[in-house]
Amino acid sequence: MANVTDLQTKYSKLAQEYSKLRAQNQVLKKAVVDEQANSASLKEQLKQRDQSLRKQEQEMDSLSFRNQQLAKRVELLQEELAVSEAKGKKGKSKGDSPSQHGLQTQSVFDEDLQKKIEENERLHIQFYEADEQHRRQEAELKARLEELEKDAEQHQTAVDLLTTKYVETIERLQSDKARLEVKSQTLEREAKECRMRTEECQQQLRRCQSELNRQVKQSSSVIQEKVPFNDTSEYLLSVDCAVFLWIQLKARDVAGQALSFIQDLVAALLNFHSYTEQRVHIYPLDSSIEPISPLNQKFSQYLHENAAYVRPLEDSFLQLYQSITEDTVTVLETVVKLKSFADNFSTYTHFLQKILPYQLKSLEEECEAPLCTTALTAKNKELQSDTKKVTSVFEKLQNYINLLALPSRLTHSTSAVFTQLAACLHSLHDAIKEMSKHYNQKAGIEQELPTVTQKLCTTTECLLGSLGSLTSSTGKIATFFSNNLDFFTSSGYNPRGCTVALNPLQAESMLANKKKAAIYINTIRKPLPQSVPYREALSNRRILTSSTESREGLTQQVQQSQEKIARLEQEKEHWLLEAQLGKVRLEKENQRIADLEAQLAAALGGSPNSQTAAASTLAQSQEEAETELRATGKETTLCTSLVYLLFRLLFVGDEESREQLIKTHYMARVGELTTQLQISDSKAVHFHSEQGTALRKSSFPF
Incomplete structure (x- = not known):
């Protein structure tokens, strides 16, 4: 919620700045338009002045031309005057009337010339004055035009800067909007996953309930069948049994919830210390540009070691949670792991006390910065008081946790300690909430400073986020502890009507009795072996007898079939041997015929003696063939005797054929013995079944 409020505040500030800049932009645009109109009018005036100047120059040219004409005329008149004077001297004697007339004419010309000269001078003076005035006006107009152009350039630059700033602001807002949309989608997806997990957990819970x-x-049913007893007697009702399993399950559930809250608190503390360290390196001096003060260096060094003090809190509480099982008794006297958690919490509290002076001095150093305003100084002082308050609350929590870890040192009831611990947790939540509020206000003031950098803004936002998560986690812990305060302050395993706590020896004896009871229940749950009832055996006697007789008939049929198969196998082996012998004889006959043909060919090509020898050899071979045929006729009568085997061994010449014959003979013998053994086994089975039938007939009455 704090992050959402901060974002809304930022967006409102950005909207206000945007509206201001937009109004300024409108004013600047109007000023630029006015200046452009004024510049256009000045240009028009300059053009008119140029035109008038050109007219005056033309008049000046015409006047100078007229002046030249007059000068020439004066020269001509002077020449004429000189000529007339010369003529006058010559004609002086002639009379005075022409000279007077010449003098009058000369005086007229002199007056006219004097007037022209004065007019020329006056025109020169006017032209010079007009020229000077024109030049002065032209210089003034040019200077004013340059000023207006500079103003127009400045206005245009300001407009460009504002436009760029507006574009950047719009892009940043769009990126923030996209990021928030992605975050909202992520949160929706997580919410869906949480709902799915909730449904799965509910289904699993229903399955567990059904299984239970x-x-x-x-x-x-087992107890009713095998452990009958009357639990309504006065003696059994007076027995005081502790509610063991429910308390253990409740304690484990509470410890699991507390573990999740402690993990959130540890993560928030780690982020807070880490971002505080980053801020020390950035403000009031950036360590990447210039070295920071020795105080902040030491403070940063201590903050860098925060994980060594914060992580053991989660580890020790995890060990505490793992030590709470269904086979243990969870009371303050038996929870040994609580002492290690208390020690780690004390170590972290000492760490906070160690960094407290450095944190206060660091805030004072921020107040001494040249750009630190009065409002920023006031917020730093408020943060100093908040830091002191948070450290003092952690010290109180340390004292109460140490008391719970050593219950023998308690001088008053445990419920009072738990109540005070719950109040301290609420105080811690309020103090951190106040510190987060002051940090938010300080961040808003810092953003208005002209020297603020993007790195500082990002670090401050991360620091505010860690403070928000720290506020949320402490609030959850305080609410959780208050909701379970009745369970913490309850009597627990105490017997009814007794105020004395359960000591460890009693807990061990109770656990031993519980194990014995569990072993006894598991023992009586074993099912009895199944057996056939006597009446059912009598009713099935006829079926057994008929099945025995039918089995005997089938056994005889199987025996006859096996004998027939054995005979067929013997005949098959005999004819296989005959085929092999015929093949051997055929090969020998082919060899003999080839030899005879070779001898015959040699005899036909040789002497008569060789022909006679070949004929005798052929006759001898015919006699041997007849002898073999007679021997073959005798083999049919001695196929299974040793005499037949010896005869064939003598008849066969090569060693491989002899080995094959010996192997075949012994394989046939093994087959015969196997057949006889099978027949003997079948007869033994038959005799055994007859014996069993006779035994049943003798044991059961008919």
Whole structure:
């Protein structure tokens, strides 16, 4: 919620700045338009002045031309005057009337010339004054035009800067919007996953409930069948039994929830210390540009070691959670792992006390910065008081946790300690909430400073986020502890009507009795071996007898079939041997015929003696063939005797054929012996079945 509030505040500030800049942009645009109109009018005036100047120059040219004409005329008149004077001197004697007339004419010309000269001078003076005035006006107009152009350039630059800033602001807002949309989609997806996990957990819970109900029913049936007893007697009702399993399950559930909250708190503390270290390296001096003060260096060094003090809190509490099982008794006297958690919490509290002076001095150093305003100084002082308050609350928590870890040192009831611990947790939540509020206000003031950098803004936002998560986690822990305060302050395993706590020896004896009871229940749950009842055996006697007789008939048929198969196998082996012998004889006959043909060919090509020898050899071979045929006729009568085997061995010449014959003979013999053994086995089975039938007939009455 704090992050959402911060984002809304930032967006409102950005919207206000955007509206201001937009209004300024409109004013600047109007000023630029006015200046452009003024510049256009000045240009028009300059053009008119140029035109008038050109007219005056033309007039000046015409006047100078007229002046030249007059000068020439004056020269001509002077020449004429000189000529007339010369003529006058010559004609002086002639009379005075022409000279007077010449003098009058000369005086007229002189007056006219004097007027022209004065007019020319006056025109020169006017032209010079007009020229000077024109030049002065032209210089003034040019200077004003340059100023207006500079102003127009400045206005245009300002407009460009504002446009760029607007574009950057719009892009940043769009990126923030996209990031928030992605974050919202992620949160929606996580919410869906959480709902799915919740449904799965509910289904699993229903399955567990059904399984537990089934086990309860089974156990109840076993107890009703095999452990009958009357639990309504006065003696059994007066027995004081501790509610063991429910308390253990509740304690494990509470410890699991507390472990998740402690993990969130540890993560928030790690982020807070890490981002504080980054901020020390950035503000008031950036360590990448210039070295920071020795105080902040030492403070940063201590903050860098925060994981060594924060991580053991989670590890020790995890060990505490793992030590709580169904086979243990969870009371303050038996929870040994609580002492290690208390020691780690004390170590972290000492760490906070160690860094407290450096944190206060670091805030004072920020106040001494040249750009630190009065409002920023006030917020730093508020943060100093908040830091002191948070450290003092951690010290109180340390004292109460140490008391719970050593219950023998308690001088008052445990419930009072738990109540004070819950109040301290609420105080811690309030203090961290106040510190987060002041940090938010300080961040808003710092963003208005002209020297703020993007790195500082990012680090401050991360620091505010860690403070928000720290506020949320402490609030959850305080609420959780208050909701379970009744369980923490309950009597637990104490017997009814007794205020004395359960000591470890009693807990061990109770666990031993529980194990014995579990072993006994598992023992009586074993099912009895199954057996056939006597009446059912009598009713099935006829079926057994008929099945025995039918089995005997089938055994005889199988025996006859096996004998027939054995005879067929022997005949098959005999004819296989005959085929092999015929093949051997055929090969020998082919060899003999080839030899005879060779001898005959040699005899036909040789002497008569050789022909006679070949004829005798052929006759001898015919006699041997007849002898073999007669021997073959005798083999049919001695196929299974040793005499037949010896005869064939003598008849066959090569060693491979002899080995094959010996092997075949002994294989046939092995087959015969196997057949006889099978027949003997079948007869033994038959005799055994007859013996069993006779035994049953003798044992059961008919």
